[in-house]
Amino acid sequence: MNLHNNKLFSTLLYLACIAILQCAVVTPSHAVMPAKHYDEAARASKIKAIAVVEKIEIVEESKRATRKRVTFRLERALSMDTPETFTGTCYSVDHAWQDTGVGGTIYYYPQEGTKVLVTVSSNGSLITSHTTLIPELEQEVALNGLRNISFGMGKASVKPAVRQGEEEQWFSFHVAGVTKGFFHAKQKRNREQPMLIEFTQELLVGEIDGDRQLYTVTTQSREDDTLTPEWLDIEVTEFGMKKTTKLMKRKVGFRVTGESNTQEGILVKGQEDAVDVAIPSTTTTDFLLFSLVEKMPFETGFSRSLNLIETLELHLKKNIIIRYTGRDTTNQNLHKFIETGSTQATYWLNDQHRLMEVHWDNDKVFKRTTEGDAMTILQ
Numbered sequence: 001m002n003l004h005n006n007k008l009f010s011t012l013l014y015l016a017c018i019a020i021l022q023c024a025v026v027t028p029s030h031a032v033m034p035a036k037h038y039d040e041a042a043r044a045s046k047i048k049a050i051a052v053v054e055k056i057e058i059v060e061e062s063k064r065a066t067r068k069r070v071t072f073r074l075e076r077a078l079s080m081d082t083p084e085t086f087t088g089t090c091y092s093v094d095h096a097w098q099d100t101g102v103g104g105t106i107y108y109y110p111q112e113g114t115k116v117l118v119t120v121s122s123n124g125s126l127i128t129s130h131t132t133l134i135p136e137l138e139q140e141v142a143l144n145g146l147r148n149i150s151f152g153m154g155k156a157s158v159k160p161a162v163r164q165g166e167e168e169q170w171f172s173f174h175v176a177g178v179t180k181g182f183f184h185a186k187q188k189r190n191r192e193q194p195m196l197i198e199f200t201q202e203l204l205v206g207e208i209d210g211d212r213q214l215y216t217v218t219t220q221s222r223e224d225d226t227l228t229p230e231w232l233d234i235e236v237t238e239f240g241m242k243k244t245t246k247l248m249k250r251k252v253g254f255r256v257t258g259e260s261n262t263q264e265g266i267l268v269k270g271q272e273d274a275v276d277v278a279i280p281s282t283t284t285t286d287f288l289l290f291s292l293v294e295k296m297p298f299e300t301g302f303s304r305s306l307n308l309i310e311t312l313e314l315h316l317k318k319n320i321i322i323r324y325t326g327r328d329t330t331n332q333n334l335h336k337f338i339e340t341g342s343t344q345a346t347y348w349l350n351d352q353h354r355l356m357e358v359h360w361d362n363d364k365v366f367k368r369t370t371e372g373d374a375m376t377i378l379q
Contacts, residue, residue, distance in 0.1 A: 035152030042151035088120035106154035145353035
């Protein structure tokens with residue numbers, strides 16, 4: 001009787017152990033993770049680059065998958081300190097007898113000679129995304145870096161257009177070293193006129209715990225190389241210690257015409273609405289440049305000639321040059337663009353093409369900040 005019970009106990013114990021092992025194989029930690037997890041892993045990777053697959057080596061073959069080491073030749077760095085040649089490891093399922101089971105591993109199938117957008121956790125470690133470079137993806141990265149790229153499930157793709165304008169810009173604003181307010185910019189697609197982009201910019205200027213003025217500018221712009229303005233609304237509100245006063249509200253419409261038909265100077269005098277105001281082609285505004293410069297490439301020798309409207313004065317200045325000068329070792333190794341001509345400005349951007357700092361003339365400075373810090377900057 002005791003022998004029988006011992007055998008029964010042993011059998012039950014064996015079955016329990018098998019059940020526990022089966023459960024261990026499919027624990028949540030091994031389950032497929034949400035797309036956001038893979039996107040965050042790619043963005044946190046130390047290496048982000050456009051590169052060519054040079055060599056593929058098989059490191060190990062198991063019943064689950066084939067582990068490979070991939071060597072890449074750099075074509076364009078999208079992160080700091082990316083080496084000319086780097087490696088990453090990945091897993092593939094190459095044989096019918098391999099069974100992946102349940103898990104969260106993303107499988108990649110690199111091919112030698114293929115140009116890819118790739119992210120690697122660190123040189124020699126795990127590949128966190130790997131995507132064959134198609135023209136749409138290559139063009140987007142050339143214009144905007146990775147700001148409009150999603151890495152869901154380890155594959156890069158361009159975010160839908162309706163989402164690309166969601167990111168907002170917030171800058172603290174300083175004059176002669178004194179904090180004076182903030183600049184805020186956002187954009188969205190014009191639903192009634194899909195070929196236009198609507199930009200809303202706010203410049204708050206004032207004193208700490210004192211009176212201040214808010215300039216709100218809404219611009220309907222063409223989706224072209226200079227974001228040519230079609231319409232511009234300007235509203236000025238004064239916030240006093242005792243009351244709020246609407247100082248001005250006006251609407252100005254523009255018409256693009258030949259260079260010889262337009263003169264530098266104030267486009268519209270007074271504070272009345274105006275339509276059919278002539279401007280030359282390749283025209284933008286000083287406020288729109290905060291968005292436009294983020295689309296310019298980090299290429300040696302790059303420059304662009306344009307005409308510039310100083311938004312609040314409606315002052316047209318012609319033949320302005322924006323030029324890329326490379327990395328600025330005196331300012332966090334950021335990428336630097338210089339604006340020359342009858343206006344003077346400098347723009348600094350990070351590797352992701354995000355504008356981080358702007359200097360106007362010799363005394364006005366905009367520094368990237370957060371919404372929370374901007375809203376309390378004069379308190």
